[in-house]
Amino acid sequence: MKKFHIVKLGCPKNDADMEIFKGLLQSKGYKYESNPQLANYIFIDTCGFIVEAKKESIEAIFEYVSLKDNNKNLKVIPIGCLTQRYFDDILKDIPEIDGLYGVLSPKTIVEKIENGEYFFKREIPETLYDCKIRAIPDSHYAYVKIGDGCSRNCAFCSIPTFKGNPKSRSIEEINEEVEFLVSKGVKEIILVSQDNTLYGIDNYQKQALPDLLDKLNTIKGKFWIRVMYLHPDFLSEEIIESIHRNEKVLNYFDVPIQHISDKILQSMGRHKKRNELIKLFEKIRKEPSAIRTTLMVGFPGEKAEDFEELVDFVKEIKFERMGSFIFSKEENTKSFTLPEQIDEQIKKQRQNELMTVQSEISKNIMEKYIGETLEVLLEEKEDNVYVGRSFLDAPEIDGNVYIKNFGDKELTFGNFVKVTITGSYEYDLEGEIVE
Template sequence: MKMYMISLGCAKNQVDSEMIVGFMQQDKENILVDNPEDADLLMVNTCAFIESAREEAINTILDLASYKKRDSKLVVLGCLSQRYKDELIDELPEVDLFISIKDYDRIAELLNGLFNKTIFSSTSHLSHLRRTYKTPPYMRYIRISDGCLNRCAFCAIPLIRGLLKSRTIEDIKSEVKQAVDEGVYEINLISQDTTKYGWDLYKKLALVDLLKELVSIEGNFKIRLLYLYPDIVTDELIDFIKNNPKVMPYFDIPLQHSEDKILKLMKRRGMRDFLVELIAKIRKEIPNAIFRTTMIVGFPQETEEDVDSLIEFMKETKFDRLGAFTYSPEEGTLGATYDGQIAEDVKQERYNRVMEAQFYISLEQNRKQIGRILDVMIEDYDDESYMYTGRSYGFAPDDIDGAIYVAAKEELKPGDVCKVKILDADSYTLTGEQIEKN
């Protein structure tokens, strides 16, 4: 069978897609194709986090439906199926099967039923150790848990993904060792709340315990932590990152806002003073730390004064990278029930103000990198500048944070790591020269 898969949304969704395709490809007759016109089975793994993600999912489904042949099937998986399956069955007759996240353990049974014959082994199951990777061979996403124990007023993820479900330390270590043995240099640990890892399994915060096991693996690799909830970025975690060079000093801490009134409405823990102190403490302990965060603007009852204060907070804390979203009221969340909903044009204006302020903050922070010598992992060659592009520890994958342009002394290939002296900077990129050959 020829299969075609589109994966939308976050890296956690991508991991699901890689496991699903890896499961299907246990039978060598099932192959992944690059062109939907060639596929017998068309699949979309969807995101439903906010309204714009749902719109993208619907548009992608309809686009793929145009490639259906007489005997081909269109299957929709992921968060959209999990949350809106019953409504979508009537609204999207082009779709032959919706598979909810909770039904992934029945995926063979459901697909065999769709085609009315045995195509996939029903005795096997999805496995993190058996994935068909879409990431480059030098980097990988490793999901350490799924679901979330937080109940933020803006977020529907717990309604979609459920409560926290951590993988065992042994299982994760096996996957990371497999990746390192295959030559992977950059390990990105992901979850909905990475800092809460292990709370369900071990009845304690077990992220440091996990990291101790991972850094004991032999090999040349680095670990990046993504999605750290601020109130449990513990002193123990900060100290471990400070003293373990295999863990990148990259702090991805989504704050969502700075103002106590809004944070309380959002049901977030950790108020403004705590957040300022946390960032200052990390910078004192790890002066070369890079910080990233996300903010939500236009949350119910937010005022212009709140946005002014948010921008002042940004100027005080100086996050190296910051992304923002306009608030999207999600069905079933507390925030959608609040009075004081904000008009869309006002949300957009506030978003523009926040991102304009961050443009200059990122520029200031990036200019501090001039003169530094960084280990840069090469990813591509830019034909326009005649330079290679890559990332250091301060740049997360998938174009989230930008890139480093490198004038090389030799021909390089993706995955090569070289020392680069930074010579110039703008808000989203650094430029430097390779100072020694590999």
């Protein structure tokens, strides 16, 4: 029996793809091997977004190629975004690889493997798939890809060059996948795409995310739905209201604004300016909600006063969750040739300052939950402490809830429990089970 191992890098959309890919390979008689040294195939799903992500992908390729020294039957095959973007360069510079696939559907990759065709790329990326088979995730949550591709053309972003135009799956197909996952015990469905506000623009000729959420909310069973990646320029009142009204959908808004200086936003190719973004957050917070955003520092032309405006805005809005990254100069983007590029050391200093400010804000926000009771999804146990997540916490990027006082009973992973918050940290909460 042929054994395979998967290395998932980059964003959760890759996680969604690889669960489909894993299930398809298993349906063909392949066995998943958690130890890469014992595998016949290692598939590395790469990321090609920014410099650090590309570096991580290249390092992973070399790391797993080195395993061939002790396993002569091993095939190492990179796939995905980096390989779509730099297909010919990788072929030339890393001859040790045994295959290379661009952005292809899991079904196409499996067909190529079965036919012994290990090097393949389409000029137009193949981002969607007919999902009839997928693996059951090891976790109690699952990423479900509702679409892919992007036409926003932000000045700093290379994604449209290797993902192509947006394409959406049908509501019926997504509903079928979610029903299957819930029937197998998955308790949190996380909807992902390059920009979920684009969902339905191609096949329904409208923003169909509200229709999708209304449909998924009718699926029987106790589970959460979390929506990621909502472009602020196109986050409509209808989408906000659909998240607020559907009881299974968490009031968690992932809205990456990138910056707040009107000058920088315009240069980035963003439409909503500072005052409009403030109004947007006011609409979201008409109902108790958590807002996560992502900010970029060091965009070309960012003066000290632009950065200080950003810091002041973060202090004013007080995001429940926030991440940041340093501007990466990417070829084939509008920002690649912009003047006034920022020194790397200044970028790092600004990012450190921004995250220091956010850590204090987050600490204060977390303290306000002391005494409240939250619903928590239990996921694991470490050193006699149960670990779970609340509506505030997307997996792997946000915080956790630690439960130290649970009596003498063993709790079941994958269950929802009521937890009264008794303590807090910068990004995490601590509490005890409500009897």
